[in-house]
Amino acid sequence: MxxxxxxxxxxxxxxxxxxxxxxxxxxxxxxxxxxxxxxxxxxxxxxxxxxxxxxxxxxxxxxxxxxxxxxxxxxxxxxxxxxxxxxxxxxxxxxxxxxxAESTPTPSAETEVMNQLVTDEVWRVVLALPNKLREVLLLHAHHQLSYIEIARLLSLSEGTIKSRLHRARVKVSKLLDKEGRKL
Missing domain, CATH: 1.10.1740.10 (RNA polymerase sigma factor, region 2, helix turn helix motif)
Incomplete structure (x- = not known):
């Protein structure tokens, strides 16, 4: 809109x-x-x-x-x-x-449980991030805002947004790798 x-x-x-x-x-x-x-x-x-x-x-x-x-x-x-x-x-x-809770049913109970475990693990890792990294990651990945829109929303420079987003992705990857998970 x-x-x-x-x-x-x-x-x-x-x-x-x-x-x-x-x-x-x-x-x-x-x-x-x-x-x-x-x-x-x-x-x-x-x-x-x-x-x-x-x-x-x-x-x-x-x-x-x-x-x-x-x-x-x-x-x-x-x-x-x-x-x-x-x-x-x-x-x-x-x-x-x-x-x-997810609103769309999955084909089988096993698939649903496995998906929920992965989702819970990823959310746990993302929620463990410092607020400034977590917020940028959410705005970019979930809400699909551009770097410029995020920069305006948070009153930061576009470079800072890119840097925080990179650090958030690296930190999530490291935490998931540490636990034996890869996305």
Whole structure:
């Protein structure tokens, strides 16, 4: 979806309809990014809801300098950072790493179990990365943002993004090789 999508608001399209379409198109990406940053599904739910409340309030302020997806992920990241800075969060230690279940069934139980084991192992390794490496890897690999979009989102140079992405890939490979796994 491009900037033209949001320009339709000024042509009389209902703000609620636009928000609903944004939620359908990008809701899962926003939730996944929030979950990846927080590692807690309940918190990802709350942050996703807050993101779309902010989008509703600021729908007319979208300037089109970045894609709609980048705009939404930036809002998500800022809300997660606000949460981390809150006094309540600093007093509470999050426990565990919930795993979101896959929605598509696999052909057999054996295949499903094997796929889940590999997925769990990779996610465990990726979640063990330092936040700055983990975040760049997620934005590039999962959300398929370009280096320039990631640089804008994180307020870093494109070279820094490339460097962090390379270091993240190397570190994941080393950790998986160390455990006898190769992708």
């Amino acid at each position: 491009a900037f033209e999508y949001l320009k339709s608001i000024s042509e009389g399209m209902d703000k609620n309809v636009v928000l609903e379409e944004l939620m359908l198109a990008y809701g899962e990406d926003v939730w996944n990014y929030a979950f990846f940053l927080t590692r807690r599904s309940e918190l990802a739910d709350d942050i996703t809801q807050d993101v779309f409340v902010k989008v509703y309030e600021r729908l007319y302020s979208f300037r089109g300098e970045a894609s709609v997806k980048t705009w939404l992920l930036t809002i998500t990241r800022n809300l997660v950072r606000d949460h981390w800075r809150s006094a309540w969060f600093r007093r509470v230690i999050p426990f565990g790493q919930p795993v979101r």
